[in-house]
Amino acid sequence: MQNPFSYTKIVEGESFCNRREEQKDLKNYIQNSQNILLHSYRRMGKTSLIHKVLGNLNRTTKYLYIDLYGTLTEKDFIAAIVKNLGQIETTLEKLIHLTKDTFKLIKLSFSIDPQSKMPTVTPSFDYENKKEYLDEIMETISQISEHQKLVVVFDEFQEIANYAEGEFEKRLRKIIQNHQNISYIFSGSRRHLLWQMFNSRGRAFYKLAESYPLPEIKTADYLKWATKLFKKKKLTPDKEILKKIFLICENHPMHVQRFLYHLWEEENFSEKIIREITTKIINRHQDEFLSIWNSLSQNQRKVLKLIVKFDGQDIFSAQALESVGLRSGSQVTKALEVLNRQDLIFKNHKYHLQDAIFKYWLKNFLI
DSSP states (O other), X not given: OOOOOOOSSOOOGGGSOXXXXXXXXXXXXXXXXXXXXXXXXXXSSHHHHHHHHHHTOOTTEEEEEEEOTTOOSHHHHHHHHHHTGGGTOOSHHHHHHHHTTTOSSEEEEEEEOTTTOOEEEEEEESSSSOTHHHHHXXXXXXXXXXXXXXXXXXXXXXXXXXXXXXXXXXXXXXXXXXXXXXXXXXXXXXXXXXXXXXXXXXXXXXXXXXXXXXXXXXXXXXXXXXXXHXXXXXXXXXXXXXXXXHHHHXXXXXXXXXXXXXXXXXXXXXXXXXXXXXXXXXXXXXXXXXXXXXXXXXXXXXXXXXXXXXXXXXXXXXXXXXXXXXXXHHHHHHHHHHHHHTTSEEEESEEEESOHHHHHHIIIIIO
């Protein structure tokens, strides 16, 4: 029987755990053409959730999903949208008809993907630095929405903050805020960058979208889901064993999926098996963790140690500072700022390490 757990790609079907409330919320926002800022730290399942919601939309709503990861310029942004227009019109004839009236400056080449058999579009640009390119592609999106409801997803949206083109964010916002029958989902995992983009008064996207932080999946939901899947193998795992796994993984979806993937390959469930799987995962990521650790300054290492040792709480106390050899709270503050920019930590009531397995490694193998 095929292993039902998945941690290296978009999670679908029975491998997808719960998120019923989140699906309901996002569908409601889409139905009412509201903009959403969907954010969490890395590998929390944002993209899987988005695809789950998009796959269950009614036929009167079309979607356009654009992954902006790796885009470096405004032209990359525009090209990413153009290349995905086949999501809206799935036949070559309809796709050509869709674009013939709106594309004047951007030249398009059409073809059929030999594997998916879906139409594809490749853009080319005749002139350098033409701001009208953005107007042209966004006008196409606007015209589509005049005939039916549309949801546009910009995944890894924080990438646009690095574009060198002048006032790109302002020009994009000016266009988006006038679109009436479109729900925009801005998604990303660089939370500090997204917070600045959507919450700083001086930034173009200030309050343009409803903030929707993606919460962790509850232990009770994991228990129900995992037990159901293991029954397909005629196995009933002990609930306490599963709870210990979820505790190690801190309920993080990717880590839970990976741990259960390895557990599926075993014939029994025991404390010994948990230790063996944990060691296997740690060993495979040892070089990665050492690279992170070696890249940090002494004070940054000490602050990570503080977070692990004191569970992210009271790390500015005299007792805490003395325990790791720090002299002042300002040293902690400076280190926290760097660790946050590097997406190694985040704060939610207390300080957390973003990677639960990295934290486990620090706590049990290094610190």
